[in-house]
């Protein structure tokens with residue numbers, strides 16, 4: 289299971305006790321931090337997300353509301369004695385920014401920080417249990433969304449059927465990987481008769497800052513959950529277009545077209561004290577919409 293915790297759901301400036309963008313995906317004891325706006329380390333503490341379990345950090349783009357909390361977090365981790373390496377994926381100029389911050393403060397981090405620049409759609413992390421991809425969005429400066437897919441063993445064993453067919457247990461590992469079994473007499477026992485396909489694992493996508501753009505669809509089709517920015521209500525669609533942001537209705541339209549199961553709205557402009565209208569508007573297009581509220585944890589199947 290993947291679990292998503294929202295740490296910050298506001299755009300540009302903090303307001304109404306809402307913080308700049310940050311969220312974390314938890315999977316198999318690892319915390320994958322997505323964006324790190326100012327105050328992220330305080331939010332991690334407030335919502336009891338273990339900083340020590342952060343193995344990877346993904347920065348979507350270099351507007352300050354998405355990374356101004358990063359150097360503070362790295363510095364605190366070092367002071368707290370963190371020793372596990374952290375891999376940081378971000379647009380390439382961030383490397384220079386971090387290097388100069390560490391240099392002028394004469395700071396050496398206690399742990400290895402592996403910087404990996406992102407430039408185009410790619411697979412960033414692939415292990416036996418998770419795949420993390422990035423994809424470009426439509427923003428004023430280079431910006432990337434991130435998708436998380438839990439990988440499942442390709443097939444589910446039906447042990448009673450396998451046993452009845454006389455297949456030795458030592459061969460089960462190959463059955464779940466999709467191999468047929470051949471008996472000593474040469475008879476083929478089809479893998480379909482003793483296993484069944486496993487449903488795909490949960491999929492989550494963070495669509496970062498973006499204008500409405502259908503090029504994102506191919507990266508999020510059929511996902512269980514997506515987070516799409518909704519900086520403005522739809523009355524300000526023109527302003528959204530000018531500033532490379534989206535409205536509630538646009539986020540909902542993209543979710544609808546992508547055939548996702550659920551939509552979370554976030555990155556709210558600080559001009560809105562109340563957020564109810566965002567949900568109301570979006571639900572006219574895509575009923576299964578919720579607000580990405582700070583501190584809430586969303587299990588993804």
Ligand SMILES: [Zn+2]
Nearest residue numbers: 299300353497
């Ligand atoms: Zn932003």
